[in-house]
Amino acid sequence: MGGVDAAGAWHADGEVLGAYSDGRLDAAGRWSVEAHLTSCAACRLQARALVDPARLRRLRAALIEAVDVPRAGVVERLLVRLGVADHTVRVLAATPALRGSWLLAVATTLAFAVLAAWVSRGADATMWLLCVAPLLPLAGIAVAYGPGIDPTYEIGLAAPLGSFRLLLLRAATVLGTSTLLAAAASLMLPRLGWGAAGWLLPSLGLTACSLALATTIEPLRAFGITAGAWVVAVAVTVAPPPPSSVLFSAAGQVAFATLALLAAVVMMVRRGRFEADRGFDTTPRFAARRLR
Template sequence: MSWHADDGDLREYAHGTLAAPRLWSVETHLAACADCRAALSAHVPPAEISAGWARLDAALDAPRPGPVESLLVRLGVADHTARLLAATPVLRRSWLGAVVLTLLLAVGVGVAASPLLLLATAPLLPLAGVAVSFGPALDPTYETAVVAPMHTFRLLMVRTVAVLATTTALSALASLALPSFGLAALGWLLPALALTSTGVALTARLGPVLAPVLVGTGWTALVVLSRLLASG
């Protein structure tokens, strides 16, 4: 190769047809020669240059998926939904709270003589998780979520499914760890689904905090009343 890259080599390089080892020589020379870079631009259509810059900008601005987002994508969750879930810190706190409460429930039921503690408290876990995962008072990304190109109720449903799946799986594991109670240890499942569905349905009218609080209070009162009637 001469002092400057050959015009034919530049043309082939621009079209992507230049083969090694000339390709390596031209690339090395272009990195240090402004004149050859200017000559190279004459062989590339302006539209292709603009498209290349656009692809570069998109690649630089694209967020890098974290471990939680990558795991959700591997499990079959859509990219945008996985990013929405992974970018919400209140969801992670609700999952952590579910882990702690489930462990406490398992210990408490193991000590008690009946699964009443698990049956009464486990249905409240997903309801509480939904309550702390959405709303202006608790969610630091609430303003961003409101103006996002996604309906607010759909966003609430996405987070509800995430919380419900996590808490249900953890509570199920706690139930399986109590084989002495048999199928009675799984009696919390239908109440959990009913309480969560009722709370989500009332959120549109009562708000994301008041609705779960009222539903949870009603469930607690019902459990206490039934316990009093059974003992009296």
């Protein structure tokens, strides 16, 4: 079986390989072919004739696709599992605010709020968290979209995907992430209770409000104004002792839920305006963020 080349080395010929492939060789023949194939490039190429070219092409294409497409992170896979479109997930994953630095800042802030609660241990234990948590998504969204923040902002402006849709997608990602983190922080408070979740509706209301405002003024300014308004509202309404605020009362919560709904309506009505401004904006030259 096989043949010997000019240098005296044994090679499997097409006939032997065919017999091997069809299972017509005995054990010794099989083994020598297998051992030989792993080390002999010339004989490996002969094996090509034994495989359906269409099958090789199909496998190759599937393989190239699998290798090109980035391995999705856990969150990305989960979102796809939940039925979110693959392209939407990719856009979400590119949210600049989702980088480690922002997550770290949010986690640190929340950790301090929880720490403060444990130190004071009094009736005001939850106040820090309640006041700080609604600000986090605002800060996050502010660093999620815009010139100088999003590296592809300039290219994005010249692309047909609506900028408001992009902003909303990013806002949803940031809001989702910070809400999860704040919820985790709430569970670590010394005294659990529904009061510890008092930040949720204000957080939603403020985010919606700032997005609605962003249809009229610069997004960054919109987030700043909303955050400022919240700080003032907290400062004015907190009444010691023991510290409490009408903002976290039942009436306050209803008010924030209403605010969120109203802002959502405004957003939907005015989104076209945002597209018109942003997409075709008149801001001065974009300062590209350079690569480190």
